[in-house]
Amino acid sequence: MIAFCVTFLLVFCIYLLLTAGSGTIGFWSASELVAGAGLGIVVAGITRKFLCRSDNYRMANPLRLLLIPVYLLGPFLVEVTLANIDVAGRVITGRIRPGIIRVTSELKTDLGIFMLANSITLTPGTITVDIEEKGNDLFVHKINIMPGDEQKEAVPARELFSIADIPAWIRRIAE
Amino acid sequence: MIGYFSPVAFILVALVFLAMLRLVLGPTPADRAVAVDTVNTLMVAVLILLGVVYRQIIFIDVAIVYALLSFVSTLFIAKYIGGEL
Amino acid sequence: MIADILIIAFLAVGTFFNTLGIVGLLRFPDVYTRMHATTKMTTFGSVFTALAVIIYGGASWLGSMDTGYAILSIHTLIAAVALAFTNALGSHAIARGAHRSGIKPSPAVVDRLEEVQP
Known part of the structure; x- marks a missing residue:
C-alpha cells in the first residue's frame, strides 16, 4: 500500500x-x-x-530528497566542470594513458551503488564498465591512470575525485 | 534575444553530420552504438533550440519523448552487443 | 541585459563542449576513450544549451508575464534532467556490452576486469 x-x-x-x-x-x-x-x-x-x-522507505524522507538537488548543484557540478575541462585538454593534446582499474566503494545499498556509478560515469575521465555483485566493487575505465596505480589491486573511490568527497555525500543521501 | 539560437542549432546539425562519419567508419558495432547515442543527444539539443526559434512548445515535448525512447533503444543495442539478448 | 550575457555565455560553452566531444569521437583510438569524449562532453554541452533556453524562458516570462514562457522553461528543465540521467546509464550499458563482446581496450596499461571475467 x-x-x-x-x-x-x-x-x-x-x-x-x-x-x-x-x-x-x-x-x-x-x-x-x-x-x-x-x-x-x-x-x-x-x-x-x-x-x-525492497521494503525500505528511507528515500521517502523529505530531508534526503532535499539533499539531492544540493548535491547535484554543489559538489557534483564542480566535479563535472573540472572533469570536462580536463577531458577537453586531452582531446586537444591527445595525451592519454587508459586502462581499467578496480574501485572499492564501501557502499552497501543498491541505490548507493547506482548513484556512485552514475556520478563516476559523468565525472573525471572515468566510466563504470561493470559491477561485481558480491562485494559491490566497480570496474572503472580511466582515461589517465596515475603512474603507480596500475600496480595496486584496488583503488578507493575517494581517490577518483579531485576536490569534493563524493562517496561521503552519497552515503549521506542514500544510506 | 531569439537570434542567437538559430546559428547554434545550425552548428549542432553540422556536428550531427560529423558524428555520422564515425557511424560509417566505426570498425566495431560498439563504435557505431556510441555514434548513434551521440547523434541522439545532439538531436535532443537541436529540438530544444528549434522549439525556441519556431515558438512551439510541442517541439520540447517531442524532445523529452525522443530522449527517453533513444535511451530504451540504446539499452537494447547494448544488450545485443553484449550477447545477453 | 544580464540575461542576454548569460544566454550568450551558456550557448558558447555548450557549442564549445559539443564540438570538442565530436572531435574526440573522431580522434580517440578505441571505443572506451571515444565514450569518454562523447558521454561527458556532449551531455555537458547539451545541458548547457538547455540552460540557456531555461534562462531565456524565465527572463521573457518576467518581462511579459506570458505563461507560455514559463511552460517553456519547465519542459526544458524536464528534458535536460532526462538527458543527463539517460546518457550516463546508456553509456554504462554500452561499455559493459562492449567488454562482454570481447572488445579489449587496445592502448591500455592495465585491465583488471579481464582477469575476473573470461
Whole structure:
C-alpha cells in the first residue's frame, strides 16, 4: 500500500509538471487534474513493484530528497566542470594513458551503488564498465591512470575525485 | 534575444553530420552504438533550440519523448552487443 | 541585459563542449576513450544549451508575464534532467556490452576486469 501511494505521488507530480499552466485551479484546469489522478492510479497499480523493490522507505524522507538537488548543484557540478575541462585538454593534446582499474566503494545499498556509478560515469575521465555483485566493487575505465596505480589491486573511490568527497555525500543521501 | 539560437542549432546539425562519419567508419558495432547515442543527444539539443526559434512548445515535448525512447533503444543495442539478448 | 550575457555565455560553452566531444569521437583510438569524449562532453554541452533556453524562458516570462514562457522553461528543465540521467546509464550499458563482446581496450596499461571475467 505504501509502495502504491509513493508511486502514485511521483507519477501525479510529473504529470502536473508537464501540464502546468493549462487552467485556473492553481496552474491547472479541472480536466487535467482528473486525467492526472486517473492515469496515476492506473500506472501506480501496474508499476509499484518496479519503483519500490525492497521494503525500505528511507528515500521517502523529505530531508534526503532535499539533499539531492544540493548535491547535484554543489559538489557534483564542480566535479563535472573540472572533469570536462580536463577531458577537453586531452582531446586537444591527445595525451592519454587508459586502462581499467578496480574501485572499492564501501557502499552497501543498491541505490548507493547506482548513484556512485552514475556520478563516476559523468565525472573525471572515468566510466563504470561493470559491477561485481558480491562485494559491490566497480570496474572503472580511466582515461589517465596515475603512474603507480596500475600496480595496486584496488583503488578507493575517494581517490577518483579531485576536490569534493563524493562517496561521503552519497552515503549521506542514500544510506 | 531569439537570434542567437538559430546559428547554434545550425552548428549542432553540422556536428550531427560529423558524428555520422564515425557511424560509417566505426570498425566495431560498439563504435557505431556510441555514434548513434551521440547523434541522439545532439538531436535532443537541436529540438530544444528549434522549439525556441519556431515558438512551439510541442517541439520540447517531442524532445523529452525522443530522449527517453533513444535511451530504451540504446539499452537494447547494448544488450545485443553484449550477447545477453 | 544580464540575461542576454548569460544566454550568450551558456550557448558558447555548450557549442564549445559539443564540438570538442565530436572531435574526440573522431580522434580517440578505441571505443572506451571515444565514450569518454562523447558521454561527458556532449551531455555537458547539451545541458548547457538547455540552460540557456531555461534562462531565456524565465527572463521573457518576467518581462511579459506570458505563461507560455514559463511552460517553456519547465519542459526544458524536464528534458535536460532526462538527458543527463539517460546518457550516463546508456553509456554504462554500452561499455559493459562492449567488454562482454570481447572488445579489449587496445592502448591500455592495465585491465583488471579481464582477469575476473573470461
